[in-house]
Amino acid sequence: MYQYDNYDQTLVNERAAQFRNQTERFLKGELSEAQFLPLRLMNGLYVQKHAPMLRIAIPYGLLASRQLRMLAHIARTYDKGYGHFTTRQNIQFNWPKLEDVPNVLAELATVQMHAIQTSGNCIRNVTSDHLAGVSQDELEDPRPYCEIIRQWSTLHPEFSFLPRKFKIAINGAAKDRAATQLHDIGLQLVKNERDEVGFEVLVGGGLGRTPIIGVTIRPFLEKKHLLSYLEAILRVYNRYGRRDNKFKARIKILVKELGKEKFTEMVEAEWAAIKDNLLLDLEEIERIRKFFQPPPYETLTDDPPLLEKTAHDSRFAAWFRHNTVPHKVPGYRVVFLSLKTPGKPPGDLTESQMDSVADLADRYSFGEIRVTHTQNLVLADVKQADLLELWQEIQALGLATPNIGTATDIICCPGLDFCSLANATSIPIANGIQHIFDNLDYLYDLGDIRINISGCMNGCGHHTVGHIGILGVDKKGEEWYQITLGGSSGKDASLGERLGPSVSKEQICLAVEAIFQTYRDQRLEDEAFLETVRRIGMRPFQERVYGDN
């Protein structure tokens, strides 16, 4: 894991002190609301429905146990005893007092964490694959590049006031677990015909009110040019992106309006002017890569008795099958902790759970925890021989719901419960859908179904790329929901298609159930939900949900 050097540490310390001074001046009335606004946004502080909301970065989703313990301490001391993991590998606290935030930032700095650039019109937390470094389908670990971009982009003077926020994701595996096609810039590690590893560069993806899938503007970029190429893209965007209309300000709109060819031409021209002055030193890549060396694995073989244990207890078997995945090192396995316990807000973790998970990470997984963009946690390096014991401990914490990748593993934004922009509630809808499944066999029979819920078209819950997407809409002060089918954020990224008119709050869970039933009736053997939707189209689902007329 990356360790701050003196530069990093000084920077976050000074930043925390600077924000303390700004907050004090605001509280004394020396800064107006309008003057304070950009300053607080630069430090991840929103003013929300009930209280300020503080967003803290978890770079590429990687947390050390001591960092998670600090988050527990913050939840306990300054908030209401819980935190909310988001779809962008951040954590949000919903109830800090404004006067406490400088203390929170100072405490975070002691464990090398911060809230810099977690909001505002700048380059946001760089996200990545939660299985980076341990998955079997990986070409190269993307995290060193995320860290390099983090350092390059942090407080970058030229890119602190972009037309709009800017999100970068990097994926190094064959499967895309970082939704690279739905980011302002998506980087996919690829090999060229000479067997060299570099980046495929995608630009202009994004969700929100105008969802668009990104386009490839460079099929292969040499590693040494990574920063100069990013700089060229951002310069073109900074110069030509719309600043007159917030809804047209994202780079996706610029790419769309100029067209891919013209946009690429402009980037290439800018790049030609700067590429030789901003080379990413290969030694620097090596230096950063050293922080991401594999932990000291033991020499083990895959554990055959595990299968016996699995057969012995059907609950363990279900957990093993759904909440763990293979590891590239023999004798190890990757474990997901489900933050989707029915009846609980998706993505929430209490302070005592945080402390316990930190302890489990120390005992079973080299002291590291990862946060997934689907709002779950991962212990990436668990010995297979420890799985049964670990499962018992996770169960006691309420984090062993065996539902990863199933219809109850729902991505969900805070909606009307916390967000002042919401049109409708989201968390109760997620809970309502989870309650359809009083029987796990039914859940497993449906297989891989991603349900994503947002309380408004800003799309924080990624509804447009859910296999089933649910979007809250306001109809004369009442909560209604629009349904889309067929979205995906994986390699085969696609935007969902609208099923039909929105349905009422009373009807939404019934409608989702009707969609499940249609799938069960129509699927071919072993056909996943998304494949069935793509094969048969909307019609059969519409007939079942809305009746024949």
Ligand code: HEM
């Ligand atoms: C509670 C306070 C929140 C507020 C006020 C808020 C506000 C917004 C706004 C205004 C947008 C639209 C941005 C645009 O169109 O460019 C947005 C997008 C987004 N937000 Fe939130 N959000 C909140 C919480 C969350 C949470 C809890 C999550 C994660 C669960 C989240 C993740 C996202 C994501 C992934 C997008 C999509 C951006 C894109 O790719 O275009 N937000 N949010």
Ligand code: SF4
């Ligand atoms: S999607 Fe809308 S309701 Fe949900 S958190 Fe984002 S802005 Fe709020």
